[in-house]
Amino acid sequence: xxxxxxxxxxxxxxxxxxxxxxxxCGSSDSDGGSGSGGGSKxxxxxxxxxxxxxxxxxxxxxxxxxxxxxxxxxxxxxQAVNKAILTKDNPQGDVFxxxxxxxxxxxxxxxxxxxYEAKGSDRILDEYRVDQxxxxxxxxxxxxxxxxxxxxxxSEHKLxxxxxxxxxxxxxxxxxxxxxxxxTSSPGLGFLLGTAAKYGDxxxxxxxxxxxxxxxxxxxxxxxxYNEEFSGSAxxxxxKAERPLVVSYASSPPxxxxxxxxxxxTAPTGVATGTCFRQVEYAGxxxxxxxxxxxxxxxxxxxxxxxxxxxxxNMFVYPVVKGAQVPEEFTEFGPQAKDPETMDPAxxxxxxxxxxxxxxxxxxx
Amino acid sequence: MDLARTEVAEAVPRKGRARSxxxxxxxxxxxxxxxGLFFAxxxxxxxxxxxxxxxxxxxxxxxxxxxxxxxxxxxxxxxWQALASTALTxxxxxxxxxxxxxFDFPGKQVLRAVVTVPFVLPTVVVGTAFLALVGxxxxxxxxxxxxxxxxxxxxxxxxxxxxxxxxxxxVGGLWSQLDPRQEEAAxxxxxxxxxxxxxxxxxxxxxxxxxxxxxxxxxxxxSFGVVQILGGPTFSTLEVEIYRQTSEIFDLSTAAVLTIIQxxxxxxxxxxxxxxxxxxxxxxxxxxxxxxxRRPRGAAQWALLAGVLAVxxxxxxxxxxxxxxxxxxxPDFGYYRALTSADGGVFLVAPIEAIGNSLQYAVVATLIxxxxxxxAAAVLTRRDAGRFVRGFxxxxxxxxxxxxVTVGFGFLIALDxxxxxxxxxxxxxxxxxxxxxxxxxxxTMLPVLRAVDQRLREAASVLGASPWRVWREVDLPMVxxxxxxxxxxxxxxxxxxxxxxxxxxxxxxxxxxxAVARLLGRAGELNYGQAMALSTVLMVxxxxxxxxxxxxxxxxxxxF
Numbered sequence: 005x006x007x008x009x010x011x012x013x014x015x016x017x018x019x020x021x022x023x024x025x026x027x028x029c030g031s032s033d034s035d036g037g038s039g040s041g042g043g044s045k046x047x048x049x050x051x052x053x054x055x056x057x058x059x060x061x062x063x064x065x066x067x068x069x070x071x072x073x074x075x076x077x078x079x080x081x082x083q084a085v086n087k088a089i090l091t092k093d094n095p096q097g098d099v100f101x102x103x104x105x106x107x108x109x110x111x112x113x114x115x116x117x118x119x120y121e122a123k124g125s126d127r128i129l130d131e132y133r134v135d136q137x138x139x140x141x142x143x144x145x146x147x148x149x150x151x152x153x154x155x156x157x158x159s160e161h162k163l164x165x166x167x168x169x170x171x172x173x174x175x176x177x178x179x180x181x182x183x184x185x186x187x188t189s190s191p192g193l194g195f196l197l198g199t200a201a202k203y204g205d206x207x208x209x210x211x212x213x214x215x216x217x218x219x220x221x222x223x224x225x226x227x228x229x230y231n232e233e234f235s236g237s238a239x240x241x242x243x244k245a246e247r248p249l250v251v252s253y254a255s256s257p258p259x260x261x262x263x264x265x266x267x268x269x270t271a272p273t274g275v276a277t278g279t280c281f282r283q284v285e286y287a288g289x290x291x292x293x294x295x296x297x298x299x300x301x302x303x304x305x306x307x308x309x310x311x312x313x314x315x316x317x318n319m320f321v322y323p324v325v326k327g328a329q330v331p332e333e334f335t336e337f338g339p340q341a342k343d344p345e346t347m348d349p350a351x352x353x354x355x356x357x358x359x360x361x362x363x364x365x366x367x368x369x
Numbered sequence: 370m371d372l373a374r375t376e377v378a379e380a381v382p383r384k385g386r387a388r389s390x391x392x393x394x395x396x397x398x399x400x401x402x403x404x405g406l407f408f409a410x411x412x413x414x415x416x417x418x419x420x421x422x423x424x425x426x427x428x429x430x431x432x433x434x435x436x437x438x439x440x441x442x443x444x445x446x447x448x449w450q451a452l453a454s455t456a457l458t459x460x461x462x463x464x465x466x467x468x469x470x471x472f473d474f475p476g477k478q479v480l481r482a483v484v485t486v487p488f489v490l491p492t493v494v495v496g497t498a499f500l501a502l503v504g505x506x507x508x509x510x511x512x513x514x515x516x517x518x519x520x521x522x523x524x525x526x527x528x529x530x531x532x533x534x535x536x537x538x539x540v541g542g543l544w545s546q547l548d549p550r551q552e553e554a555a556x557x558x559x560x561x562x563x564x565x566x567x568x569x570x571x572x573x574x575x576x577x578x579x580x581x582x583x584x585x586x587x588x589x590x591x592s593f594g595v596v597q598i599l600g601g602p603t604f605s606t607l608e609v610e611i612y613r614q615t616s617e618i619f620d621l622s623t624a625a626v627l628t629i630i631q632x633x634x635x636x637x638x639x640x641x642x643x644x645x646x647x648x649x650x651x652x653x654x655x656x657x658x659x660x661x662x663r664r665p666r667g668a669a670q671w672a673l674l675a676g677v678l679a680v681x682x683x684x685x686x687x688x689x690x691x692x693x694x695x696x697x698x699x700p701d702f703g704y705y706r707a708l709t710s711a712d713g714g715v716f717l718v719a720p721i722e723a724i725g726n727s728l729q730y731a732v733v734a735t736l737i738x739x740x741x742x743x744x745a746a747a748v749l750t751r752r753d754a755g756r757f758v759r760g761f762x763x764x765x766x767x768x769x770x771x772x773x774v775t776v777g778f779g780f781l782i783a784l785d786x787x788x789x790x791x792x793x794x795x796x797x798x799x800x801x802x803x804x805x806x807x808x809x810x811x812x813t814m815l816p817v818l819r820a821v822d823q824r825l826r827e828a829a830s831v832l833g834a835s836p837w838r839v840w841r842e843v844d845l846p847m848v849x850x851x852x853x854x855x856x857x858x859x860x861x862x863x864x865x866x867x868x869x870x871x872x873x874x875x876x877x878x879x880x881x882x883x884a885v886a887r888l889l890g891r892a893g894e895l896n897y898g899q900a901m902a903l904s905t906v907l908m909v910x911x912x913x914x915x916x917x918x919x920x921x922x923x924x925x926x927x928x929f
Contacts, residue, residue, distance in 0.1 A: 053871075053887055079871055083616045087781060090418070094785050096792055110619065185602040188617055224597045227889045231897060232500055238894030242695050243500060256892040263893025265703055320892075357618065368602050 047071045047298030048097030050290070052084035055101065056318035057311070065305045071298045081190055082107065089114045092291055098299030101144060101287035101306065106193055108134070108141065108286060109353030117141055117288030120300055124307035127325040132284050134349060141286035144306050145321035148254035148280040148341050149194035151181065152273045154236025157248035166249065168278030169202050172215060179219035181249040182233040185368070187360050188224050190283075195251045196363055197352065198281030201345035205355075209366060216367055221247060230256070236273040238264070254280060254341060255320035258333040262317065271337040280341035285321070392836050393748060400745040400765070400807075403737075406789070407800050408768055411779025412628070418782060419625025427622065434626040440610070444630070447590060447606040450521065454528035454589035455582055461529050461680060462536035463578075468677045469537055470544035472670070473662040482915035484685055485534040489865030489911050491882035492531075492594020494889075494904040498688040499527050499599065523599040528592065530684055532585045539581035540574060542854055543816055545662060546655040547573055580812050583642045587635065587769045593868065607631050611772045628775050635770030655820060655847070689908060696901035704898035708906075720903055723884040724910060730795075730870075730880060731863035734802035738859035741803065742810025743852065747840065749811070750818040765811050768804040773868025776801060795878065801869035806859030813855040814848060821847050857918040861911055881907040 049055075055077055066072055076096055079087070085107045088100050092114065103111045111117065117140040125142065132143040151172065153165040166172055172181060184192030200208040223229050231239030234250035238260065257271035287306055289299045305311055312328035315321055322330065322340055420427050434440055469481055487495065503509050503517040503526060510516050517523040547570060555565035591608045605613075607627060614624035665671050696704055708721045745765055768776070780801065784791045791797050821844060829839045867882040879887065881903060888900035 054890070079616075086616060086619050087778065089619075090778060090782050091785060091792070096781075188597075188602070188613055222602050224602050228496070228598055228601075230892060231889060232496075237892060237897070239889075239897040242698060242897075252892065259892035259896075260894065263891070263895035265699065265707075265895055360618075 044295045044298065045071055046074055047099070047295050047302050048074045048076060049302060050076045050084070050088060050095070050097040050100045052081040052102040053077045053079060054081070054319055058314050058318060061310055061314045064310070065302075069298075069301045069305070071295075071301060073302065085111055088290070089116055092116050095290040095292055095294075098290060098293040098295045099287055099302045100290050101285070103141070103286050103288075104190070105134075105282075105284045105286075105347070105349045106190065106197065106352055106356065108349040111288075112140060113353070115291055118291045118293070118296075120289045120303060122300070122307050123304040124325065127307070127327070129324055129326060131346075132324045134284075134286075141288040142303055142307065143284050143324045144287045145312075145315055145319065146282060146284045146324055147321040148275075148282055148344050149191045149198065149251065150254045150280040150341060150344075151195075151276040152234070152236060152250050152252045152256050153276060154234065154240075154248035155272055155274055157235055165274060166276050166279070168276070169199060169211070170278075171276070172220075172249075172279065173211065173218050175218070177218065177249065179221075180247055181215075181219075181251075182221045182223060182229050182247040183251040184226055184229050185222055185224045186363050189226055189229075191226050191229075191251050191253065192222075193356075193360070194281045194283055195279075196359060197347055197356075198279065198345040200355070200359060201281065201347045208359075209362060212363065212366055220367075222367060226252070236260075249276075253320065254338045255316075255322075255334065256338070258331075258337040259320055261333055261337055275338060275341075277339075277341045278343075280344035282341075282344040282346045284324070396744050397748045397761070400741045400748070401761070403741050403807075404765070404768075407780075407784075408771075408776070408804055411783040412771060412775055413779075414783035415621075415775055415779040416625045416628055419621035419623075419628075430622050430626050431629070434623055435630075440627070443605050443607055443610050446604060447608075450524060450596075450604075450606070451586050451590040451592070453521075454525050454532075454592075455586045457525050458529045458532045458536060458585045458589075459578070459582060461684070462533045463540065464673060465533065465677045465681070466537045466541035466544060468674055470541040471549070471662055472665050472674055474664065474674065478920070479916060480681065481537070482912050482918075483689075484537060484681060485861060485915050486689065486908050486911045487530050487685055488532065488534045489861040490904065490908060491865060491867040491885055492598060494692065494882075494885055494900070494907075495527065495530070495688065496594065496598030498692045498904075499523070499530065502688050502691060521600070521604065524592075524596055524604065526684065527595045527599055528585075528589045530688065531595065532588055533681075533685060535584050535588070536581045538854065538858070539584065539812065540577045542813070542851070543577040544570075544574060546657070546817075546850075547661070548656045549661050576816055579642060580816065583638070583766075584769070584812065586638065587766070590635070590638075591631070591770055591772065593772070607634075608772050612774050615774050615778060624775070628772070631770060631772070632767070635767060639764075639766050639770075655817070692901055692908065693905050696898065696905040698901075699898055704895070704902040707895055707899050708902055720884050720888070720899060721906075723879050723881045723903070724906060726878040727864055727880040727882075727907075728910070730798050730802065731860050733796075734799035734806055734863035735856055735860040737799060737803035738806030738810050738863075739852065739856050742807040742855060742859070743814060745807070746811050746814035746818055747844070749815060750821075750844075766808045769808050773801075776804065777869050798870055798880070799863070802863040802866045803859070805866060805869075806862050809858040809862060810855040813858065814851050817848050817851040818844060853918060857915055860914060860918075864907065864911055864914070881910070 055075060062073060081102055081104060085103050119139050121139040122142045128143055132146060135141055158165045163176060166177055183195055186192040186196040199211050203211045223233060229250050230237050230252055232243050233245050233247045234240040235245040235248050254275050257273045257275060260273055261267055261271050287303060289303060293299045307325060309328050312323035312325050315323060316331050316334055420430060503523055552565045552569045555569050592606050593608045596604055596606050596609055611624050611627045614620045614627060665674050709719050780797060781792055825843050826839050829843050865882060870880050871883050871886060885900050885903050888896045
């Protein structure tokens with residue numbers, strides 16, 4: 005879209021829409037310094053709305069680097085990636101954090117990022133490394149999408165909680181599981197990919213037929229599934245929810261402990277460790293970033309032990325570098341799955357849309 | 370045009386007429402520019418991104434997409450559920466409109482404000498509360514074993530919950546200002562009560578009923594959160610599908626086609642509506658609302674009042690009460706106390722600060738909406754307005770029929786270069802909220818403005834008043850009440866707006882609904898409890914704002 009065309013539209017419009025507020029916002033923006041050129045001391049991070057960091061940790065980075073960090077949150081993970089792609093010629097910020105392995109190829113194919121090998125990359129655990137020749141993205145965190153169970157329900161009914169994908173299709177667990185729509189929810193998609201990784205291109209559809217016959221319930225988003233349908237969550241208890249199995253995260257049980265008052269000694273929910281799909285989130289320096297040096301410093305910071313150790317209790321994810329501290333609640337209530345399902349981002353890229361389409365007609369229709 | 374008016378018009382000095390034409394052009398230019406810049410241009414930009422490949426429009430995609438059975442199913446469901454929701458809302462809310470307009474009873478003002486609250490609550494929260502009423506283990510389930518959570522009835526009832534106030538406010542607002550003596554006169558001349566109502570009140574009320582029905586239809590036709598939460602993935606509206614195609618599947622061309630379809634559908638409905646309303650308009654005799662309402666008389670009227678109150682309690686207040694109850698489900702207001710501390714985690718600031726942000730955004734959005742909306746309404750009032758101007762009436766409603774995702778993406782890719790680089794400025798939020806507020810302002814103002822007797826204005830002109838003075842001395846006193854109602858609506862809508870705000874709000878100043886959504890997006894009792902507490906706060910802030918407004922306007926009724 006040409007600048008001149010925009011300028012014309014603007015010139016016609018502005019004289020008429022001379023809102024005082026508009027003028028005010030212009031000046032406040034220049035105070036923030038985001039509009040100025042390469043020498044800017046503000047670095048802008050674009051992320052999804054799960055981004056979180058402790059204030060002292062961020063303040064320490066700002067003090068040490070001399071950059072002021074501005075954060076822009078762009079809705080949920082999928083939205084944020086798509087928005088970043090749409091605006092890549094004139095990006096909203098310098099660094100994007102939060103593209104995961106299910107969407108990585110979309111970001112790379114659309115040339116969202118430029119190459120930069122962050123300091124500390126050598127400490128990243130081997131299993132999380134991707135794009136090693138170009139270094140367009142840096143892994144930052146990881147987490148497992150797993151079936152959670154309501155401990156109280158299973159002890160009341162003297163039933164062993166399921167531990168694997170195979171268990172979920174057994175008659176004992178009929179009508180107990182609620183999951184998310186794979187086309188609208190990232191845990192929903194993760195669970196679908198987990199079954200595809202487990203049973204292969206030819207087997208996953210058969211598995212879902214059995215799962216459907218065993219009464220799996222599908223809702224659109226994680227909030228509904230977890231807070232309204234799952235009997236083990238705090239919200240679900242209040243909503244008198246009926247389903248003791250839900251597709252959520254391995255870090256949900258520790259969250260149930262940490263965000264309870266008073267804190268219980270044990271988590272009310274557990275994780276079916278054989279049902280996990282591993283999600284990895286990446287960050288990268290945006291192509292056309294205005295403040296590339298600042299962006300590079302920020303990427304370095306995201307790999308420091310301080311930030312990596314700060315993440316778990318803020319974003320409920322695990323670090324990806326060696327030696328970063330993992331809080332006790334995590335190791336105790338939500339240990340990482342030993343052998344989670346994984347999938348090459350390239351394979352996800354090739355199949356994602358087809359799988360989701362088949363899944364939709366198979367499960368929802 | 371009758372003879373007298375022609376003569377008056379001829380008597381206006383030629384120079385004055387030329388000046389008034391210039392003024393009118395100036396007036397129409399402001400809303401046109403506003404909608405051009407902040408609505409048409411961004412939406413056109415995102416549609417073009419989806420449908421233009423290498424500079425060539427791919428209109429063939431239209432037939433491709435329409436040929437898909439899934440899409441046709443979505444279209445069919447979208448339409449029929451909207452029709453059913455509108456009919457049900459009118460059925461349930463029209464008696465309410467009558468009761469609020471004509472009866473005087475203790476607590477009426479509070480109740481009028483309270484019934485408006487559902488309209489502005491974020492759907493995520495309402496869905497959660499509503500399920501507690503009609504879902505599993507809900508009140509109806511416990512009492513009679515009635516569960517509606519997997520049926521389309523839950524969607525329809527939730528639509529009534531959200532839109533009850535639209536009917537009560539739009540229809541009731543005008544109804545309360547209709548002179549009851551006209552109907553009484555018809556009765557004295559021998560008409561039966563029904564006939565008197567049908568021939569006197571109904572024609573006067575029809576434009577307002579049509580306007581209300583149209584709004585409810587628009588909201589339910591473009592319903593997103595309600596359908597998503599209560600209907601689950603098996604029910605999908607056009608709006609939900611646009612969201613999926615844009616935001617999840619990233620199929621911009623399908624999304625663009627669906628946006629165009631929704632646009633055309635909404636545009637067609639609006640055109641028909643504009644046509645019907647124009648045919649029905651007549652100069653109404655408006656009186657002060659406080660003299661038309663009186664205490665109910667006789668068993669029938671008391672029964673009607675009781676029935677309306679019962680509906681309000683069960684359908685509107687109970688879900689809200691569930692929210693309050695859940696927010697209090699910790700000792701010593703624990704969830705509320707937690708709102709005041711920044712834990713450094715989910716929020717960079719204490720969640721409670723979202724209230725201040727929301728209020729600031731809403732004030733700016735209301736100012737913009739009232740300014741643009743009032744100017745548009747003033748232009749549209751002119752009886753001699755050309756066809757172009759009258760078409761503009763319908764165009765102003767379009768933002769209500771276009772998905773927030775489309776507008777949000779459009780803002781991003783259109784308003785991204787100097788001199789109009791607004792992507793990361795706070796003004797985007799009030800601008801997006803004002804887009805949704807303007808139609809409310811126009812719809813509330815227009816019936817009243819049009820009801821002002823044109824001869825009053827002409828007489829003032831003949832006596833030498835400038836157009837500005839005519840407006841100030843003739844129109845303003847008549848419409849001040851409508852202006853306040855309009856401002857209240859715009860304000861409340863801004864407070865609760867979620868779809869566009871979540872897309873463009875900045876994390877260091879989240880609005881209330883955005884903060885609620887973030888809390889609900891996290892596991893753990895404290896997060897859930899805080900979400901409920903914050904929703905309750907949003908509810909109370911809305912109710913108080915609307916209540917203040919109610920007071921404001923009754924204090925001024927003496928001027929009428």
